[in-house]
Amino acid sequence: MAPILGIWASGAQPAAVATSFESIATVSVGSGGSSSITFSSIPATYSHLQVRALIRMAKSSEDYLTTTFNSGTAVTARHRLTGDGSTASAAGGSGTGQDFSPYPNASHTASIFGILILDILDYSNTNKYKTYRMLNGNDRNGAGRIDLQSTTASTTSALSSIAFSSYYGDGFAQYSHFALYGIKGAA
Amino acid sequence: MTATYDCIATTTLGSATATVTFSSISGSYTDLVLVINAGMSSTSFSWYAYLNSDTGSNYSATGLIGNGSTASSSRLSNTNNGIVIGGWNGYTTTIKTAIVQLMNYSNSTTYKTVLSRYSESDGTVEATVALWRNTAAITTIQVRTNSSPNFASGSTFTLYGIKSE
Numbered sequence: 505m506a507p508i509l510g511i512w513a514s515g516a517q518p519a520a521v522a523t524s525f526e527s528i529a530t531v532s533v534g535s536g537g538s539s540s541i542t543f544s545s546i547p548a549t550y551s552h553l554q555v556r557a558l559i560r561m562a563k564s565s566e567d568y569l570t571t572t573f574n575s576g577t578a579v580t581a582r583h584r585l586t587g588d589g590s591t592a593s594a595a596g597g598s599g600t601g602q603d604f605s606p607y608p609n610a611s612h613t614a615s616i617f618g619i620l621i622l623d624i625l626d627y628s629n630t631n632k633y634k635t636y637r638m639l640n641g642n643d644r645n646g647a648g649r650i651d652l653q654s655t656t657a658s659t660t661s662a663l664s665s666i667a668f669s670s671y672y673g674d675g676f677a678q679y680s681h682f683a684l685y686g687i688k689g690a691a
Numbered sequence: 692m693t694a695t696y697d698c699i700a701t702t703t704l705g706s707a708t709a710t711v712t713f714s715s716i717s718g719s720y721t722d723l724v725l726v727i728n729a730g731m732s733s734t735s736f737s738w739y740a741y742l743n744s745d746t747g748s749n750y751s752a753t754g755l756i757g758n759g760s761t762a763s764s765s766r767l768s769n770t771n772n773g774i775v776i777g778g779w780n781g782y783t784t785t786i787k788t789a790i791v792q793l794m795n796y797s798n799s800t801t802y803k804t805v806l807s808r809y810s811e812s813d814g815t816v817e818a819t820v821a822l823w824r825n826t827a828a829i830t831t832i833q834v835r836t837n838s839s840p841n842f843a844s845g846s847t848f849t850l851y852g853i854k855s856e
Contacts, residue, residue, distance in 0.1 A: 525696035530855040587755030587764030615802040641820030645751035683855035
């Protein structure tokens with residue numbers, strides 16, 4: 505066994521080093537839940553964005569995360585690879601919203617949440633369609649799924665807002681947590 | 692805006708070691724990211740991690756595995772091996788990598804859900820979601836296997852913290 509922090513705690517901890525990964529904004533859902541989460545006025549000063557979220561749906565049956573960028577008019581094309589514990593499958597589609605996988609809901613054990621990590625590359629570039637990828641999943645001890653997904657939104661507009669909502673409109677349960685980060689490029 | 696993604700601790704093994712433990716983890720971050728680049732002393736089964744030294748049957752996982760010719764999915768329920776990091780179908784002795792995301796690790800309200808990406812060039816590429824059915828803040832992570840092989844000398848283990856504002 506190699507107890508690492510115990511050693512570092514003896515006085516050999518590394519000095520803090522500034523990184524290119526910055527916290528932009530965070531929303532924690534309070535009691536009563538929230539119908540949607542919006543990050544607006546996103547500065548264009550980063551190269552890439554990352555959303556890291558802990559998610560539980562308020563609905564008492566299956567519900568999905570939906571994401572809208574800017575006005576939400578861009579047509580998106582997406583492909584997904586899924587594992588459900590017994591079978592691996594792939595699917596694709598398109599539309600003007602972005603429907604992700606189902607997350608734990610009010611019918612499931614109260615303490616179980618799903619996770620989303622969403623990377624949006626070159627989000628402020630006005631010459632490219634926007635490409636993003638996600639890794640998300642939830643395990644419920646005998647149920648659950650894991651997904652890898654890639655999506656292209658057919659817009660060259662800089663991305664300045666991201667809104668998360670639930671497909672059926674019931675929103676998110678208390679303790680859901682959405683954090684937006686920016687990753688800088690070379691100065 | 693606040694810079695984050697701090698290196699909390701890192702180690703490079705000077706000799707073959709069975710387990711690597713990060714202890715006394717501060718609760719001052721939002722998420723933890725564990726990055727592993729390691730070889731093994733022999734072929735065997737999966738990489739796991741015990742959280743807070745819990746060796747009970749309080750872990751479960753769902754995995755997505757590609758082996759170069761087929762994709763598959765597997766599940767473990769009520770396992771006492773710890774959270775699955777990777778190596779669902781066994782691993783080889785070559786260097787393999789894993790990036791493990793421990794989200795909202797310090798809250799005392801939710802069960803802890805962990806995402807992992809694992810790969811080895813001559814084995815599998817995997818994504819895994821794992822659940823630890825405990826609401827306690829994570830203060831200790833012990834990386835291990837479910838068999839006897841050691842992590843090889845030169846293997847690296849680095850723990851990062853990400854803090855949202």
